[in-house]
Amino acid sequence: MLTLATRRATSTLAGRAALLRAYTTGGAGSVAQSKEFGRKEKAHEDEYARRHEVELLRKLKAEIEAKKKELAELESKVKDSQSK
Secondary structure (H helix, E strand, O other), rough: HHHHHHHHHHHHHHHHHHHHOOOOOOOOHHHHHHHHHHHHHHHHHHHHHHHHHHHHHHHHHHHHHHHHHHHHHHHHHHHHHHHO
């Protein structure tokens, strides 16, 4: 008898829980948040692009400095060969 009552109680509670679903309101749904998510995602992409550009510029500046040193060495070799 106790088990039958327990079964009925749990089945009715489970049935009620299935009927009581929580839905979001229109203002708090995924559609409302998608705009904000899009803005946040774009901000992250922009930040990544800026950091990537800064890294590329740093590498280019280092290459320019290396080429300037190489040019100075070549110019000094040319001057040395002309003075001989």
